């Protein structure tokens with residue numbers, strides 16, 4: 093999978109993609125992530141990328157031309173399955189969206205800053221808008237990093253133990269059950285007997301039951317949404 097990200101703060105995206113699982117995915121050739129500095133497409137000597145709002149109001153708006161020029165250049169080089177705009181005024185990312193995106197070949201992600209981008213960019217180029225939650229971040233970069241992490245770890249071969257991505261919280265709309273490792277007794281706090289029993293069908297039943305209980309308690313909305 094190839095992921096292109098357009099950003100005015102490319103430095104913010106360096107660290108998240110150069111460690112751990114995402115780095116391994118890149119090293120294995122399973123994911124290619126390329127950051128494009130929007131400033132290079134800025135207008136005039138000052139490389140202008142934002143301007144004041146029509147109609148007045150505080151905050152700058154990202155201009156059409158630099159973004160359009162950058163998107164058009166990239167689209168002339170390959171077809172994108174989705175052109176995604178990261179913005180708080182969009183539907184919230186969930187596991188189902190991450191699963192769908194993990195099957196795509198080329199994704200282009202635009203990250204916003206300031207008051208956001210001129211609406212006409214959204215109307216003309218954007219095929220999908222994603223928020224990562226009901227709060228406001230300084231810019232879309234960290235949100236894009238969250239999206240890329242959620243998607244790339246699902247690409248077949250990225251996580252060694254294939255089973256592990258499938259049993260994550262949310263993969264079945266349930267939170268994960270509690271997990272334990274050695275020691276079996278820590279200062280009198282014991283691991284539930286069932287997990288030491290070796291009875292694997294019973295252990296699975298217990299885990300399902302715990303997952304359901306936890307979801308009911310903490311995120312009843314996940315069960316109601318079914």
Ligand code: 6GU
Nearest residue numbers: 178179224225229231235
């Ligand atoms: Cl995608 N961008 C920004 N700036 N803030 C957010 C967000 C995105 N998702 C939640 N908050």
